[in-house]
Amino acid sequence: MIEGRRTAALEGITPVVEDYLKAIWSATEWDGPPATVSSLAERFGSTRPTVSATLRRLADRGLVHHERYGHATLTEDGARLAIFMVRRHRLLETYLVEHLDYAWDDIHDEAERLEHAVSDMFIERIDALLGRPRADPHGDPIPRADGRVSYPGDAGPLVDATPGVYRVVRVSDSGAARLRHFAGLGIGPGATLEVRARASGRRDRRSVVGPAGRALDPEDQQAIIVRPAHRSAGEGTLGLGADRGDPSS
Structure with a gap:
């Protein structure tokens, strides 16, 4: 030990x-x-x-x-x-x-x-x-x-997530101001986020919507780890998890 x-x-x-x-x-x-x-x-x-x-x-x-x-x-x-x-x-x-x-x-x-x-x-x-x-x-x-x-076997960075519904696993604690910002958006471990596909031709092919219905900017997305909301434990493909x-x- x-x-x-x-x-x-x-x-x-x-x-x-x-x-x-x-x-x-x-x-x-x-x-x-x-x-x-x-x-x-x-x-x-x-x-x-x-x-x-x-x-x-x-x-x-x-x-x-x-x-x-x-x-x-x-x-x-x-x-x-x-x-x-x-x-x-x-x-x-x-x-x-x-x-x-x-x-x-x-x-x-x-x-x-x-x-x-x-x-x-x-x-x-x-x-x-x-x-x-x-x-x-x-x-x-x-x-x-x-x-x-x-670590959750199906967890991965939000920035790598394909369209679907996800639950927040982890929020970076690298800055108090960002944590207060996330708290104001209702984002923390267990919160639900939706990754949506955008119409083809848009430079930004995806958007991420939080619990309050507000879109998360790319910098916010970099600070969040998620896992699929409707996948049973251990089946994910995002791929950071291990013991x-x-x-x-």
Whole structure:
């Protein structure tokens, strides 16, 4: 189990390092591009030289693979610690929404602060209190205590969806303003969206209509993962789903 093996591995690892591991892991979680020096510098509001120096330190500790001008990927140890931190973060976000009445656009930064401070026992207690939830308020899966992470087998990006009716699986939590925007449109995990074909000859061959009857612009669509609304679990063709987990298991 991750929570039983991580104590020695985390000795001397700072919150900054934990955040880097989490960011590198999360970059490809939904088939996004791997993390780079530039993307990490933007993510943390830092400079490229600072990010490069941090990645070198992580590589020296056996947590990251990184070649100059290349992508940053995690070693088995790095992935294990990243999943440990992701589990903490997403359980804390869920707890803040369900028990402390936080809005879903207010929880990310709060969970970022708490995840480095609370004990393993606290995380286990809130997991039990919440009923072992499978996903956080944005729809991201919560890793289990043994490191496994389960994804819907028929989920995929809304931008790739063909005409039909879909349910929202996940909304990107990359910005509070966008989350507030989606809340105003009634869009969150479980919401229904319709992808409609447009007449031939139109440059935009499809449109996406949300619960309030308003069309979603392409930028909105990029932030949403969906699954077919009328397909039984495991039969989909959008194709991101899998059961992934602790690389050592």
